[in-house]
Amino acid sequence: MSKLLLVDDSEETCTLVRNILCQSSDISLDICQTAAEAIEHLSKNKYDLILLDISLPDGDGISLFGRIRSMIKFASVPVVFLTSIGDVTTKVTAFSLDADDFIVKPFNLLEFRARVEAKLRKQMSSKSNADEYVIGPFVFEIGTLRLFNTELGSYLDLTSREFKILHQLSRRPFWIFSREQIINAVWSDGVHVSERTIDTHICLIRKKLGAWSGMIESVLGEGYRFNPNFHRAEVVKSS
Structure with missing residues (x-):
């Protein structure tokens, strides 16, 4: 069964979405009407x-979308904006932030259902390999929080925290993560962590990556990003 979250304060929209999607026993739907309520549901x-409106009583959907994407478990979950705000600037902003779709109200119910089901089929297909993924010589084992180097034939000695940081960066290649986003994604709510702590962890991860340390790139004044196109050969050439 597929589990969906709708974040929208319109009773009419909530009723329409529930009626069109929950006709199928293969879909369950949770509904939240505020950003705060959504964050609580997402944490549990x-x-x-995820279906997300832009105009919410206690904030905006764009900011909430950023928080959703900063959570490791939702880094690759499709997010569809469902809103009455349909100007080009808003659409471009949403897609530049990596939104999966943008549906403007009022919408055709059959088309809406078809779009959602298409996204779910793609998501279900990718979930079959969700327990691990491969980037370059590295196999990320999500269940055990371990990183295997196929060229060396051994596991890297990463702590669970280091693995989670690297996993967060690698799931969205070339995306610049601020230190605050990394903290929110990897540390539990309420735990105070300084931005300097992130720099220390990144330094340790780079040391353990060895010849592949260049996969983690620093972006001055912004944070860090993962470059999957970095190859060990580049290090050899520069030595």
Whole structure:
């Protein structure tokens, strides 16, 4: 069964979405009407797809989307904006932040259902390999929080925290993560962590990556990003 989250304060929209999607026994739907309520649900549950309005009583959907993407478990979960704000600037902003779709109200119910089901099929297909993924010589084992180097034939001695940081960066290649985003994604709510701590962890991860340390790039004044196109050969050439 696919589990969806709808974040929208419109009773009419919530009723329409529930009626069109929950006709199928393969879909369950949670509904939140505020950003705060959504954050609470997201912290306690896993979802296969998130439907998000932009105008919320206690904030905006764009900011909430940023928080959703900063959570490791939702880094690759499709997020679809469902809103009455349909100007080009808003759409471009949403897609530049890596939104999966943008549906403007009012919408055709059959088309809406078809779009959601298409996203779910793609998500279900990718979930079959969700327990591990490969980037370059590295196999990320999510269940055990371990990183295997196929060229060396051994596991890297990463702590669980270091693995989570590297996993967060690698799931969105070339995306610049601020130190605050990394903290929010990797540390539990309420735990105070300084930005300097992130720099220290990144330094340790780079040391353990060895010849592949260049995969983690520093972006001056912004944070860090993961470059999957970095190859060990580049290090050899420069030595």
